[in-house]
Amino acid sequence: MKIETIKSWILVLLLAPALALAANDDADWTNKLKDQYFAGKSIEESSDVIEIDAPYRAEDPALVPIKIVSKVPQTRDSYIKKILVLVDKNPFPFVGEFEFTPESGKADLAMRIRVNTYSNIRAIAEMNDGRLIMTKKFVKASGGCSAPIGADLDAAMQRLGKMKFRLDDGAKIGEPTQAQLLISHPNITGMQMDQVTRFVKKSHFIKEMRISFNDKPILTAKTDIAISADPNFRFYFVPDKAGVLKAEVADTSCESPTSRDACTAGNSFSETYTLNP
Amino acid sequence: MRLLFALILSLASGSMSAAPVLSVTEVAPGVYVHLGVHELPDTKNHGAIANIGFIVGERCVAVIDTGGNPRQGKSLKLAIEHTTSKPVCYVINTHVHPDHIYGNKAFKAPGVQFVGHQKLARAMATRGLYYIDKAADQLDVKLTADDIIPPDIAVKDHLDLDLGGRTLKLTAHRAAHTDNDLTVYDERTDTLWISDLLFIEHLPVIDGSLKGWLAELKTLESHAYKTVIPGHGPIVTDWPKSMQPEKAYLEMLLTEIRDMIKQGKYMEEAVETVGYSARGQWRLFDEFHRKNVTTAFAELEWEN
Numbered sequence: 001m002k003i004e005t006i007k008s009w010i011l012v013l014l015l016a017p018a019l020a021l022a023a024n025d026d027a028d029w030t031n032k033l034k035d036q037y038f039a040g041k042s043i044e045e046s047s048d049v050i051e052i053d054a055p056y057r058a059e060d061p062a063l064v065p066i067k068i069v070s071k072v073p074q075t076r077d078s079y080i081k082k083i084l085v086l087v088d089k090n091p092f093p094f095v096g097e098f099e100f101t102p103e104s105g106k107a108d109l110a111m112r113i114r115v116n117t118y119s120n121i122r123a124i125a126e127m128n129d130g131r132l133i134m135t136k137k138f139v140k141a142s143g144g145c146s147a148p149i150g151a152d153l154d155a156a157m158q159r160l161g162k163m164k165f166r167l168d169d170g171a172k173i174g175e176p177t178q179a180q181l182l183i184s185h186p187n188i189t190g191m192q193m194d195q196v197t198r199f200v201k202k203s204h205f206i207k208e209m210r211i212s213f214n215d216k217p218i219l220t221a222k223t224d225i226a227i228s229a230d231p232n233f234r235f236y237f238v239p240d241k242a243g244v245l246k247a248e249v250a251d252t253s254c255e256s257p258t259s260r261d262a263c264t265a266g267n268s269f270s271e272t273y274t275l276n277p
Numbered sequence: 278m279r280l281l282f283a284l285i286l287s288l289a290s291g292s293m294s295a296a297p298v299l300s301v302t303e304v305a306p307g308v309y310v311h312l313g314v315h316e317l318p319d320t321k322n323h324g325a326i327a328n329i330g331f332i333v334g335e336r337c338v339a340v341i342d343t344g345g346n347p348r349q350g351k352s353l354k355l356a357i358e359h360t361t362s363k364p365v366c367y368v369i370n371t372h373v374h375p376d377h378i379y380g381n382k383a384f385k386a387p388g389v390q391f392v393g394h395q396k397l398a399r400a401m402a403t404r405g406l407y408y409i410d411k412a413a414d415q416l417d418v419k420l421t422a423d424d425i426i427p428p429d430i431a432v433k434d435h436l437d438l439d440l441g442g443r444t445l446k447l448t449a450h451r452a453a454h455t456d457n458d459l460t461v462y463d464e465r466t467d468t469l470w471i472s473d474l475l476f477i478e479h480l481p482v483i484d485g486s487l488k489g490w491l492a493e494l495k496t497l498e499s500h501a502y503k504t505v506i507p508g509h510g511p512i513v514t515d516w517p518k519s520m521q522p523e524k525a526y527l528e529m530l531l532t533e534i535r536d537m538i539k540q541g542k543y544m545e546e547a548v549e550t551v552g553y554s555a556r557g558q559w560r561l562f563d564e565f566h567r568k569n570v571t572t573a574f575a576e577l578e579w580e581n
Contacts, residue, residue, distance in 0.1 A: 059567040063575065065545045110543070142414070147407055152452040152486045152576070153399075159579060168541025180543075184579060191406070230575060234543070 025120050025138065028088040033122075037084060043124060043132040047071075050083065050107070050125045052137035058115055061144030063228045066137075067110040068123050074100060080107035082126040087226055089119035091145055091191065092258045096223040104218045105176030105238035112228035114144035114189070145191050145225065145257075156229060159184040163271035165245055171277040176236040181211065181247050183232070183269070189225040190257035204266070206231055207252040213275075214243035225257060245273040296351035298359055299344075304512045305466035305504050307333040307443070309360060311353065313509060315479045315560040318345060318376060320417035325349040327376035327508055328472075331357055332463055334440020337366035341461055341470050342508075343380030346418045350380020367392050367438055369447070370428065371472035371508065372455045373400035374484070375408055379418070381426040392438065393428030394449045394457035401427050432459055450474065453490035454482070454508075460497075467503035469516075477510025480559040480566060481523050483530075487573040491527050494520065526555050530573050535580070544574045 034043075053067040070080060079102050085095040100107040107125070115121070122136045162184040171177040183206060190203030203225055211219040218237040237245070251266035301309040310330035318324040324345030331340045331353070338357055343350045357365060368384045370393045371377055378401070381391065405425045412420040430436070432449040446462040454473045461470040474493060476482070483490065498517045505513040505520075513519040533551045548570045556562050 059548065060571050063571055065543075067545075112544075143407055143411060152456050152489070153403070154396075154456065155452065155486065155576075155579075162579075166541065182578060230579070232544075232578075 025088070028093070029086075029120070029122060033086060033088065033093060037086075038124070038132065041132055043134045045134050045136075047135045049080065049127070049133040050123055050135055052121055052123055052135055054121055054137045054139050056138070056140060058139055058141035058144070060147075061116065061141035062114050062147035063112050064115050064139060064141060064144065065110065065112050066121060067234075068108060070107040070125075072107075074102050074104050074107055076102050079104075079128050080125045081128045083107065083109065084124045084126075085113075086122045086124075087113065087115055087119050088122060090114070090116045090226055092225055094224050095121075095226040096221050099217070099220040101217055103213065103216050103238055104236055106236040108178075108234075108236055109219075110232075110234040112232050114147070114226050114228055115139050115141035116145040117142055145189050153186065156184065156186045160186065161267065161269040163247060163249070163269060165247070165271060165273035167245075167273070167275070171239055171275055173239055173241060173277055176238055178234060178236055179245060179273075180232065180234045181209075181271075182230065183209075183247075183249060184230055185251060187225065187227055187229045187231060190254065191225075202253045202255060203257050204253045205251060206249050207263075207266075209233075209247065209249045211235070211237075211245070211247045213237050213239060213245050214241075215246075239275055239277060242276045243274075245275055247271045296348045296355060299349065299352035299356040301330055301353075301356045301360070304506065305463070305468045308463060308466055308468050308470075308504070308506075309333070309356070310506055310512065311356070312511065313376070315509065317561065317564050318416055320415070323348070323418050324376050324379060324412070324416040327374075328506060328510075329353060329377070329380070330506070331360075331365075332440065332443070332445065332461075332470075333361050333363060334443035335363075336439075336441025337363050339367040339369055339438060339440055339445055339461075340365055340384055341369045342371055342377040342472065343368060343384060345376040346379045346412075346416060347382050347420070347424055348380075350383030353380055354383045365389050366440070367445075369393070369438075369445075369459065369461055370397060371460070371470070372458050373397055373404060374455065374473065375412065375416075377472070377508070378426075379412070379420065379424060382424045385426060390429045391426055392430045392432065392436070392447065392459075394459045395431045395433045396457040397459070398427035398431065400455065400457045401425050450493050451489045452486035453493045455485040458485065458493075462502075468506065469497075469500075469502040469504070470506045471497070471508075472506070473508035475505065475507035475510070475513070475520055476523055477507050477513070477519055478560050479509040480561050480564075481526060481569070482565050483527075483569045483572045487527060487531055487576055491524070491531065494524055494527070498524075522558060526552070526559070529555060530569060531577070534570065534573050534577050538574070538578055538580075544571060544578075547574050 058064040086093045120136045124134045166180040188204040209221045248270045250268045254263040313327045329342040412418045436447045438445040450458040502516045505516045
């Protein structure tokens with residue numbers, strides 16, 4: 001056998017497992033998640049409407065910054081109505097469902113999430129005309145869902161429920177304005193429990209969030225344990241005049257980290273920000 | 278066939294063969310340290326990377342950190358048996374990190390009390406399952422819940438341990454390197470076993486509170502110690518001089534990250550830009566720096 005032939009065989013042998021792995025990346029989506037969330041619907045795969053920006057390798061699997069970047073403006077006639085975010089291989093893949101309006105201006109959304117293992121992060125946009133467009137991004141991370149609750153748990157518990165808005169780039173009437181919402185909450189996954197020492201922590205996380213400007217909704221979300229401790233969101237809205245940006249969030253506590261059958265309602269928190277551009 | 282089976286058995290047990298005696302150095306009379314290596318915990322070093330050791334009194338011995346895997350714990354136990362005939366009475370864990378606690382089980386015996394920070398048990402419980410999973414994947418070490426041994430004695434502020442003619446003064450610190458850091462001061466030799474509150478050469482790793490760590494260093498800096506034993510790096514005899522690089526690195530993170538937050542920059546940007554001027558000064562910078570910026574940013578964005 002020629003050296004070149006041997007080399008190419010070695011290459012094939014080396015690549016085979018990698019190729020097999022790559023092919024399996026979509027298995028959870030194809031076999032389970034697609035039907036769970038979009039049974040009978042057709043989804044176009046494209047990065048022309050939204051794209052995911054995320055680090056290929058996560059520094060901290062419990063805190064992976066991701067950004068959904070929209071490629072189309074939010075107009076009255078055509079807008080992104082909803083974006084579902086999933087991490088295929090998380091024990092509970094649902095990260096959140098985020099609803100936008102024409103008042104959002106831009107359906108961009110940055111947040112920090114937990115990624116438990118090498119997995120695709122998937123975002124499916126639903127347009128106001130019902131069209132579904134999916135994009136995905138592969139991220140290498142490990143252990144994000146069972147990872148330590150936070151560096152300083154007591155500090156996190158003490159300021160639980162505290163929130164603040166930041167509008168660092170300023171605001172302009174009639175133009176998409178970026179706002180950041182910081183929520184202090186440990187967002188406990190419930191996967192940190194240890195039966196041996198009987199230290200059992202139920203999951204305890206932000207389950208819904210309503211952000212409005214002058215009472216008009218701009219971002220409404222259902223969220224879950226894949227959102228990192230101290231949830232942090234950046235989003236857009238178009239202020240039509242001076243007014244009040246308001247966030248109302250509610251948390252819940254569930255018996256199991258991966259089932260939502262037995263949960264108890266928690267507390268509600270709210271925060272406002274007065275905008276005088 | 279039987280022969281082959283026997284061969285396989287002996288090969289299998291080869292990897293499990295009796296733990297070797299751990300090399301230790303007497304850095305002050307009765308104070309013994311095994312110096313770790315500046316490596317990421319991996320499947321080759323099996324997590325045995327930290328400085329660990331023991332202090333011998335007239336009556337008994339206190340172990341200070343037990344190593345990065347159960348086998349290193351056994352090796353440390355052998356080193357103690359080679360050094361003294363006195364029994365182990367205390368096992369002190371300086372904090373929850375795997376390279377300091379995974380040898381605990383080797384010392385589990387009647388008459389031995391485990392000692393840790395008041396928050397150590399909680400940290401072990403909340404991290405236990407994660408740690409056990411990770412040990413298999415990342416260290417090639419098989420652990421069970423039995424290997425994670427919480428303290429029998431929890432230290433809230435201060436505690437004196439009498440080893441017979443030798444008193445160890447334990448201090449539980451506020452959140453700093455972790456939220457369960459404990460230091461051990463040996464009066465007789467004026468030695469502070471500071472553990473991971475001090476990193477030398479190896480980049481400091483923040484898993485507690487940047488501000489808390491700097492505050493603790495400030496307090497510790499005002500004391501004089503003849504000998505200081507860091508968790509990673511060589512023995513210190515010029516305290517607080519050897520601590521300055523760590524302090525400078527942490528202060529730089531504080532200043533630069535605060536500045537970025539003030540300017541309205543995001544964590545993603547901070548991770549790309551903060552602190553890279555220190556890159557040439559530390560081992561394992563690329564492995565831990567971005568994580569440090571992430572942790573510190575998450576802490577500092579809640580200031581005010």
